[in-house]
Every structure is written in C-alpha cells, then in structure tokens.
Amino acid sequence: MKDTVVSIHPYFKVHPESHDDFKALLPQFIERTKKEADCLYYSFTQHEDIIHCREGYKNAEALLAHTNSVGELIEKALTIAELLRLEIHGPADELAKLKEPLAALPIDYYVLETGFRN
Structure with a gap:
C-alpha cells in the first residue's frame, strides 16, 4: 500500500491572559473536523502554555x-x-502538492523516508 498520509503539527504559545479563550476554541475545531471524511486523527495536547494539535489526513x-x-x-x-512552529510530515510527492497553496506559512516540511502502515 502506497502511503499518502500527511500530518500537520502546529504548536501554539497561548498568551497567558487568553488561555481560557483558546481552550474554548478547541471544541469548535473538533466539531468542524469531525465532518471531514479524510481526517484520520485529530486531537490537542498541552505542555505548560503550549498547545499542540495532532492531526493526520489521507493525503x-x-x-x-x-x-x-x-x-x-x-x-x-x-x-x-503565537504560532511557534508548524511542521508537515509526509511523502515527498504529497508535500509537493502543499508547498504552493501554503507558501505564506512558515512550514518546516519533513519527508517520509521509511516505515509502514497497516
């Protein structure tokens, strides 16, 4: 099976006075994303004042x-x-499709080297 999965990894440093406001957005993100048939996983994690979104897509x-x-x-x-870091991981041919439409964003692209998918 050819692996076409891409994952995106945004890291947000939340302003101290806005922590509750940011967390109030999370259920809205989840509700919209639940309707996307080609989303493989979507969740949020937190370390101190940094919130990270774990998300993967079919392509x-x-x-x-x-x-x-x-x-x-x-x-x-x-x-x-503040957007601290933004990474996208995936096969080179899938990443190539993203570079032009997302050119305005400060993305670090990570090319899939090897692995497997079930």
Missing part, C-alpha cells in the same frame, strides 16, 4: 480541505496565541 488534498474548513478558527486562535 495532501484532505489537508488542504481541512485548512479551508477551519481557516476562520485559526485566524481567531492567532489573535490570542
């Missing part, structure tokens, strides 16, 4: 559809948090 097209779906929520999140 690059699914990831782009997701960014369109939650764009307005991301804009809100960025008014109360």
Whole structure:
C-alpha cells in the first residue's frame, strides 16, 4: 500500500491572559473536523502554555480541505496565541502538492523516508 498520509503539527504559545479563550476554541475545531471524511486523527495536547494539535489526513488534498474548513478558527486562535512552529510530515510527492497553496506559512516540511502502515 502506497502511503499518502500527511500530518500537520502546529504548536501554539497561548498568551497567558487568553488561555481560557483558546481552550474554548478547541471544541469548535473538533466539531468542524469531525465532518471531514479524510481526517484520520485529530486531537490537542498541552505542555505548560503550549498547545499542540495532532492531526493526520489521507493525503495532501484532505489537508488542504481541512485548512479551508477551519481557516476562520485559526485566524481567531492567532489573535490570542503565537504560532511557534508548524511542521508537515509526509511523502515527498504529497508535500509537493502543499508547498504552493501554503507558501505564506512558515512550514518546516519533513519527508517520509521509511516505515509502514497497516
């Protein structure tokens, strides 16, 4: 099976006075994302004032559809948090599909070297 999965890893440093406001956005992100058939997993983790979103998609097209779906929520999140780091991991041919549409974002791309999927 050819692995086409891409994962995106945003890390947000939440402004201290906005922690509750940021956490209030999380259920909204989840509700929108639940409706995306090609989302493989989606969750949030936290370490101190940093919130990370763990998310994986069937392919690059699914990831782009997701960014369109939650764009307005991301804009809100960025008014109360700083984007510390943004990574996308996946096969080179899938990552290539993302570079132009996401060119405005400070993304570190990680190319899949080896592994397996069940």
